Amino acid sequence: MSELDELYQEVILDHNRNPRNFGRLEDAQESEGFNPLCGDRISVFVKVEENRVVDVRFEGRGCAISQASASVMTTMTKGKTVEEVQKLFNLFQQVVTDSEGGEEAMEEIGELAALAGVREFPTRVKCATLAWHTLGSILEGQAGTAVSTE
Numbered sequence: 001m002s003e004l005d006e007l008y009q010e011v012i013l014d015h016n017r018n019p020r021n022f023g024r025l026e027d028a029q030e031s032e033g034f035n036p037l038c039g040d041r042i043s044v045f046v047k048v049e050e051n052r053v054v055d056v057r058f059e060g061r062g063c064a065i066s067q068a069s070a071s072v073m074t075t076m077t078k079g080k081t082v083e084e085v086q087k088l089f090n091l092f093q094q095v096v097t098d099s100e101g102g103e104e105a106m107e108e109i110g111e112l113a114a115l116a117g118v119r120e121f122p123t124r125v126k127c128a129t130l131a132w133h134t135l136g137s138i139l140e141g142q143a144g145t146a147v148s149t150e
């Protein structure tokens, strides 16, 4: 398998074709994210109750990596506390930036590991983390702001 094939493995293709939790969420906090390098756009909607993500959805268009990452994110963050979500994002960032501890982190990020191949393609890291930065802006109390990867 070529590196690019690995990058677009089945999990990514499946989430891109059939995105989970796609669409607006009413009465939710929202932020928009934009990755000018690739043209990915994303809106993340989230409801937080008692410090826990009780519902999360997204809308957007862009490359398969950005859409699949957002889809996987919604399935993995729903039901988690804000701290658990932030910890998961930190582990995911360690993996995709290939930083120290990345290999160990790989075992703790579940289906997100399918996106680990982006570490071979630095510009793609922004595609893979766009949804997470957008969700992060809401959880940090900055809902409504536009997040740009630049």
Ligand code: ZN
Residues within 6 Å of the ligand: 035, 038, 039, 040, 062, 063, 064, 065, 066, 127
């Ligand atoms: Zn992209």
